[in-house]
Amino acid sequence: MALPFLLYGSYGYTGSLIAELAVRHGLQPILAGRDVQRLEAQAKQFGVDFRPIALDDRRALEVALEAVPGFQTPSLAYGPDFILEFDGVKRKDE
16 A cells, blocks of 8 residues: 655646656545645545645644654754755755
8 A cells, every 4th residue: 555645736737747647556645735726626636635735834734744654844943944854854955
């Protein structure tokens, strides 16, 4: 069984191609973005879950990422010089 992953911007051109390909190959994308109506329609089309999230809402993003097994969110104390990574925290310039 494939593990779910968060696909932000899934209803844009590239995101929609990734979503379609992922579902076709039996993967479980969790569709994410700001536009609830577009997400809901796309999630219904592919039969997957979705999460409306604004990227400037860090808490909502962390909550959405909790649905992704193995994803660890760094403390908010790290600040803007760090990014979220599947293996933990990494500096942008590394």
